[in-house]
Amino acid sequence: MDLLESIEIEADDRRLLGAFAVVGLATMSVGGLFALLMKLVRTPALSILPAETYYQALTGHGILMFIFWMGFVQTAFLVVAGSVLIRRRLWSYRLAWAGLGAMTLAAALALAGVLQGTNITYHAAIPLAAQYPGAWMIFLSFVILAAGMLLIVLDFALTVLGAVERKGDLDAWAALFRSLPVASFAALAGLFIAVPGLFAALRMFGLAWLWSIGRATVDPGMYRMDWHIVFHIYHYVPALTLVGVAYVLVELTADARSVYAKPLAKSLFLLYPVFVPPTFVYHLLADPSLPQQVKLAGTVLSLLVGVPTVLHTFIIVGMLEARMRQAGFDAAAGLRRLPWGNPAFGSLAVGLVTLFVGGLMAYALIQEQLAPMLHNTFLVPAYVHPIAAGGANITYMGALYYGIPMLLRRRLWGLRLARWQPYVMGAALIWMAIFGAAAGLAGVPRRYASVGLDAPAAWATWMNLALGVGAMVAIGAGIVFVGTMLMTAVAGEKVASPQAAVAGMGPLPPPVVRSSGWTLLALVPGTVFVVGVVVLTVLAFQRLWGMPVQLP
Amino acid sequence: MSEMTAPAGKGSMRLLAAAFGVAFSVLLLVPIWSAMGVLDTEAGHGDHGAATVMAAEDFQARVDQQLERFGQADGSVAIPPGTDVFVMARQYAFVPRTIHLKRGETYDLVFYAADVMHGVSLIMGGSLSSVLLPGTPVTIRVRPTASGTIALRCTEYCGAGHHAMTASITVGD
Known part of the structure; x- marks a missing residue:
């Protein structure tokens, strides 16, 4: 049966997912507002607010966007993967609501801490946090968030477990894994890193919270190491989520199926739990405390971290290519006839492109030999934003372009505006990445309230371009997205079914006329990526060797 | 479909x-x-070398001694080649604030964060940085190959005055 036609959203799921959407979008909106405040300080041509506001907004932006917004999306994905996509009811809706309630409480507590002036960034470094009376609120909010997320993880796991009647029968388990949609399997595979990560977060932030109220001692070096391990694991769950969402979107918006067996795509998700945990070292490459050999080993292992995503991209792009070839088009005509005007498809395509750009830059940052030149410069936000605000976030927005109308049974308001939104946001983020990288290479530090009067002249130019243009346009595109969602809720045309709500969102490809469809073009993104990594690496070393200060 | x-x-x-x-x-x-x-598989070669933990007062004594030996009238220090350079990092200043070095010579710059975590970035036509964990001296071996000014900035957020934490190295012939 067709995926879109098969979707049924029960009342319980509708209420729960609706609440997720409200809380999640509210979190994203406040996080976006903090981003705007940051730009009003840090864009040299503006600089109309005090430095203190920048550090406060930086703390709020990082915590709400990277920790909470991503957390809401990931857990909502578990709910969808465990109910709507597999046509089952959750094991317990009370448990899911309790989880969401805890996460919401945690977000409110974190926001209260930020508004109170706990300007400690999401790093919440020890011992710096001791200088801020509200630090306990931030630490406690992370504890409650992890607990809430674990409740939803438990609910999802028990739901999947409930799908197997004879739990001792291996064949029954095999049948379950075969029958799970790719996205639901992605959610399941994600648990292998999410569960240990969340338990580690509970322990670490629990201790930090006790430290903040004077009830425990914490070693700052160990805390820093633990923080980076937990953070590293946590920020790969959005990677699995975005790829899982991409498999759903490609089928919903382009009627495309994989020409490769589904178990292949599923098994690729199992590579993340193998490749991700050992690679946390790349966050610590500028730390003097790690031995050189550990850094080098971490760097070599980190090379593998993009492999699963490159392979997924091959399959996903291949699904599109094969579908268009099956419709009778050659490569060029097929490319033109993809549903670019469907905002969900546009979001998927743009998300993949921005992920590609950010990924390229990430491969420079994971090389320990380049770390002294790149770490803690503006190159870091310049690569993070195309990956997180682009690859992950824009893909999630694509899911919401379908999800919100289907939940509300209202047609999307402002379809014309929505068609442009992902392209504008993606272009703005890539712009920010390019000029932000230039700023970073010129030595502009990250997390820095001021360019400074004695700064090189180029700094202001790069930062005005990166933030004054790129980031500002991206924020504008974010406002358009939230506005579209809000207007859909209040003014979208009411329809009878979830399917009717998204009918006409974009044209599907013409019918299949032949069964064969090969995927030669799908090799292009991965090949260009690897070549790009090599070229950027060589260029980066040239720059390092040409600097007027050498590390002999 | x-x-x-x-x-x-x-x-x-x-x-x-x-x-x-x-x-x-x-x-x-x-x-x-x-x-x-x-x-590069050799520990400490070509990159930062980490020393063991040191008390803040011991490191401060080295900074003070350096000022006595190489201090200039304007409060800066002019370090002869072959001598280690000691720089104390505290909220929100590097001490000494101005250091004079010679072009083409190799120096060990030893940084120490006394209170919270800091970072240091040496900025001249790009930047080279290291994290400074509190209580642990960090040595960065550098060879300036051009005359001019190397700007020093803190690169780990360390509180409200983070961006005010600056210093400079002038490189002369």
């Missing part, structure tokens, strides 16, 4: 194998590093 799925024929399998080959070929960076001579 389509109910058809294409069979994964021999051609598709070859393409799939090619995709795996492409994805794993990022590992080619290892021989490329080797060819470029940057596959």
Whole structure:
């Protein structure tokens, strides 16, 4: 049966997912507002607010966007993967609501801490946090968030477990894994890193919270190491989520199926739990405390971290290519006839492109030999934003372009505006990445309230371009997205079914006329990526060797 | 809408194998590093060297001694080649604030964070940085190859005055 036609959203799921959407979008909106405040300080041509506001907004932006917004999306994905996509009811809706309630409480507590002036960034470094009376609120909010997320993880796991009647029968388990949609399997595979990560977060932030109220001692070096391990694991769950969402979107918006067996795509998700945990070292490459050999080993292992995503991209792009070839088009005509005007498809395509750009830059940052030149410069936000605000976030927005109308049974308001939104946001983020990288290479530090009067002249130019243009346009595109969602809720045309709500969102490809469809073009993104990594690496070393200060 | 799925024929399998080959070929960076001579496996060579933990007053004594020996009338220090340079980092200042070095000479810059975590970035036509964990001196061996000013900035957020934490190294002939 067709995926879109098969979707049924029960009342319980509708209420729960609706609440997720409200809380999640509210979190994203406040996080976006903090981003705007940051730009009003840090864009040299503006600089109309005090430095203190920048550090406060930086703390709020990082915590709400990277920790909470991503957390809401990931857990909502578990709910969808465990109910709507597999046509089952959750094991317990009370448990899911309790989880969401805890996460919401945690977000409110974190926001209260930020508004109170706990300007400690999401790093919440020890011992710096001791200088801020509200630090306990931030630490406690992370504890409650992890607990809430674990409740939803438990609910999802028990739901999947409930799908197997004879739990001792291996064949029954095999049948379950075969029958799970790719996205639901992605959610399941994600648990292998999410569960240990969340338990580690509970322990670490629990201790930090006790430290903040004077009830425990914490070693700052160990805390820093633990923080980076937990953070590293946590920020790969959005990677699995975005790829899982991409498999759903490609089928919903382009009627495309994989020409490769589904178990292949599923098994690729199992590579993340193998490749991700050992690679946390790349966050610590500028730390003097790690031995050189550990850094080098971490760097070599980190090379593998993009492999699963490159392979997924091959399959996903291949699904599109094969579908268009099956419709009778050659490569060029097929490319033109993809549903670019469907905002969900546009979001998927743009998300993949921005992920590609950010990924390229990430491969420079994971090389320990380049770390002294790149770490803690503006190159870091310049690569993070195309990956997180682009690859992950824009893909999630694509899911919401379908999800919100289907939940509300209202047609999307402002379809014309929505068609442009992902392209504008993606272009703005890539712009920010390019000029932000230039700023970073010129030595502009990250997390820095001021360019400074004695700064090189180029700094202001790069930062005005990166933030004054790129980031500002991206924020504008974010406002358009939230506005579209809000207007859909209040003014979208009411329809009878979830399917009717998204009918006409974009044209599907013409019918299949032949069964064969090969995927030669799908090799292009991965090949260009690897070549790009090599070229950027060589260029980066040239720059390092040409600097007027050498590390002999 | 389509109910058809294409069979994964021999051609598709070859393409799939090619995709795996492409994805794993990022590992080619290892021989490329080797060819470029940057596959650095020796501890402390060519990069930061970490010392053991030291008391803040002991490091401060070295900074004070350095000022006595090499201090200038304007409060800066002019360090002769072959001598270590000691720089104390505290919220929100580096001490000394101005350091004079000679072009083409190699120096060990020893930084120490006394209170919270700081970072240091040496900025001149780009930047080179290291994290400074509290209580642990960090040595960065540098050779300035051009005359001019190296700006020093804190690179780990350390509180409200983080951006005010600056210093400079002038490189002369």
